[in-house]
Amino acid sequence: MPRITFIDPDEGEHVVDIPLGWSLMEGAVRNLVPGIDADCGGACACATCHVYVDPKWIAALPPKGEMEETMLDFALATAPNSRLSCQIRVTSDMEGLVLRIPVDQH
Amino acid sequence: MTQILIIGAGQAGLTAVQTLRGEGFDGAITMLGDESFAPYQRPPLSKAYLLGAFARERLFLKPDAFYAQAGCELLLNARAEAIDRAAHTVRLADGRVLAYDKLMLATGTRVRKLTCPGADLPGVFYLRDIADVDAIQPVFTAGAKLAVVGGGYIGLEVAAVGAKRGLDVTVFEAMDRLMARAVSPAVSAFYKTEHEKAGVKLLLNTGVEAFEGAGKIEVVRAGGVRHPADMVLVGIGVLPNDTLARDAGLACDDGIVVDRSAMTSDPDIFAAGDCTRHHGREGVAIRLECVQNAIDQAKHAALAMLGRPQTYSEVPWFWSDQYDLKLQMAGLARPDDTIILRGDPVSRKFAVFHLRDGKVAAVEAVNAGPEYLMGRKLIAANAAVPPEKLADMSIAMKDML
Numbered sequence: 257m258p259r260i261t262f263i264d265p266d267e268g269e270h271v272v273d274i275p276l277g278w279s280l281m282e283g284a285v286r287n288l289v290p291g292i293d294a295d296c297g298g299a300c301a302c303a304t305c306h307v308y309v310d311p312k313w314i315a316a317l318p319p320k321g322e323m324e325e326t327m328l329d330f331a332l333a334t335a336p337n338s339r340l341s342c343q344i345r346v347t348s349d350m351e352g353l354v355l356r357i358p359v360d361q362h
Numbered sequence: 363m364t365q366i367l368i369i370g371a372g373q374a375g376l377t378a379v380q381t382l383r384g385e386g387f388d389g390a391i392t393m394l395g396d397e398s399f400a401p402y403q404r405p406p407l408s409k410a411y412l413l414g415a416f417a418r419e420r421l422f423l424k425p426d427a428f429y430a431q432a433g434c435e436l437l438l439n440a441r442a443e444a445i446d447r448a449a450h451t452v453r454l455a456d457g458r459v460l461a462y463d464k465l466m467l468a469t470g471t472r473v474r475k476l477t478c479p480g481a482d483l484p485g486v487f488y489l490r491d492i493a494d495v496d497a498i499q500p501v502f503t504a505g506a507k508l509a510v511v512g513g514g515y516i517g518l519e520v521a522a523v524g525a526k527r528g529l530d531v532t533v534f535e536a537m538d539r540l541m542a543r544a545v546s547p548a549v550s551a552f553y554k555t556e557h558e559k560a561g562v563k564l565l566l567n568t569g570v571e572a573f574e575g576a577g578k579i580e581v582v583r584a585g586g587v588r589h590p591a592d593m594v595l596v597g598i599g600v601l602p603n604d605t606l607a608r609d610a611g612l613a614c615d616d617g618i619v620v621d622r623s624a625m626t627s628d629p630d631i632f633a634a635g636d637c638t639r640h641h642g643r644e645g646v647a648i649r650l651e652c653v654q655n656a657i658d659q660a661k662h663a664a665l666a667m668l669g670r671p672q673t674y675s676e677v678p679w680f681w682s683d684q685y686d687l688k689l690q691m692a693g694l695a696r697p698d699d700t701i702i703l704r705g706d707p708v709s710r711k712f713a714v715f716h717l718r719d720g721k722v723a724a725v726e727a728v729n730a731g732p733e734y735l736m737g738r739k740l741i742a743a744n745a746a747v748p749p750e751k752l753a754d755m756s757i758a759m760k761d762m763l
């Protein structure tokens with residue numbers, strides 16, 4: 257189970273182990289990481305699972321799908337390193353991944 | 363201390379708990395559900411979970427620790443039997459009596475059952491909850507003859523999973539096209555082709571007359587023909603769980619009637635999700651059976667219980683997964699809408715827009731995320747877009763507004 261770190265806007269670190277094949281969002285929700293609301297349960301329909309990927313990790317993640325890209329176009333406070341955590345499945349090479357949680361998802 | 367009581371531990375109930383706490387409510391919350399599970403997602407039940415590609419623990423909307431952390435007393439295997447509005451209490455099947463200041467009904471739906479001869483034979487299944495899938499799994503095996511009754515989205519999702527798992531699948535549909543209640547003819551026709559390509563037999567205009575078998579299902583009699591079957595999955599719609607409300611004298615009309623703040627005809631009782639009938643953003647009374655409505659209406663119910671009613675006007679949306687096809691819909695189509703096709707169904711990536719008075723009223727998108735998402739925006743904005751522009755693939759969806 258890769259170990260993933262979520263950093264909240266107050267710099268609090270939430271380190272969670274997420275089973276392979278689960279989405280990053282599922283791992284966060286399962287471990288009660290605050291600020292990953294995931295209203296739509298991973299249907300890529302709400303953008304309340306938005307995270308910023310640590311710059312070192314951007315290239316290591318699978319690219320955005322068209323759906324995720326469009327959803328992010330409409331989301332609040334996005335940046336080039338924005339991703340929807342429900343759209344990324346955990347693989348073994350994500351050990352040590354660092355993600356930041358936005359101030360507000362709504 | 364204010365006591366909020368929620369009946370029904372599903373998507374709507376859970377969303378209300380989250381909203382209440384998110385909005386700073388510091389009174390007591392009790393949520394009761396008659397299933398033995400904490401709130402979970404139903405959509406995977408006919409998709410990845412049935413396929414076996416999704417561990418059970420992934421179904422749960424929150425880990426168990428959430429309820430303690432949120433200060434929500436969660437009572438499972440607990441069925442509400444009667445509401446005493448004068449006393450502000452709810453009686454449970456086990457005799458317990460719970461008091462409330464504000465009550466929320468989030469009781470969802472139950473499946474509509476077939477009543478034809480043989481309908482209660484072993485091997486005839488329905489699909490609403492985890493227990494149903496657990497009962498289906500042992501016989502849902504390669505080579506088995508699966509008869510699906512009802513060509514709606516649940517029946518077709520099960521057919522798709524069945525075909526993928528090597529079952530021999532036949533779908534019986536009484537209407538002349540698939541998903542007739544939910545999608546336009548072009549989309550029905552597209553899905554017909556896809557299911558046939560996957561080896562699923564589709565019998566349209568074919569109502570089921572009876573099930574036959576000695577001790578278990580063996581034959582489906584439909585259209586005067588006897589079709590051998592090892593198992594049957596019935597997906598012919600759902601009925602709202604509104605008996606509790608009706609018995610308590612609350613206004614009901616095929617669903618618990620709520621206003622746009624999610625209040626019932628009793629100012630201390632609110633309702634949200636599949637069990638309700640409300641006047642949607644278009645002003646017509648509707649009953650929606652989708653995650654979106656459960657979530658958005660529950661948020662409204664929570665705010666209303668806190669004395670901050672808001673007008674519910676969100677655009678309804680819905681999805682269905684069959685094979686590698688993602689069907690996503692938003693808005694409410696009407697038969698007399700003008701239909702605009704964007705993209706070519708042969709490419710397995712297209713969208714159908716519904717225009718009403720020149721404005722985008724609904725969209726159905728197949729493997730077309732931008733069309734769906736931008737469609738939702740256009741519907742919410744009541745935007746007028748010229749038909750030729752919508753159909754023009756050289757114009758990106760994000761440039762439609």
Ligand SMILES: Cc1cc2nc3c(=O)[nH]c(=O)nc-3n(C[C@H](O)[C@H](O)[C@H](O)COP(=O)(O)OP(=O)(O)OC[C@H]3O[C@@H](n4cnc5c(N)ncnc54)[C@H](O)[C@@H]3O)c2cc1C
Nearest residue numbers: 370372373374396404405442469470635636651652653656
């Ligand atoms: C197989 C399947 C696939 C689906 N796929 C999709 C999809 O792809 N997209 C989509 O948007 N929607 C889908 N839906 C619909 C979606 O799951 C529902 O709209 C949603 O679950 C509604 O939430 P709810 O909270 O209103 O009701 P529910 O989730 O049904 O929860 C209500 C709960 O209340 C309990 N209850 C009822 N009466 C009582 C009582 N008297 N006392 C105590 N408890 C009671 C019920 O047992 C139930 O657990 C699907 C549904 C099913 C069954």
Ligand code: FES
Nearest residue numbers: 298300301303342
């Ligand atoms: S959970 Fe809704 S878009 Fe990711």
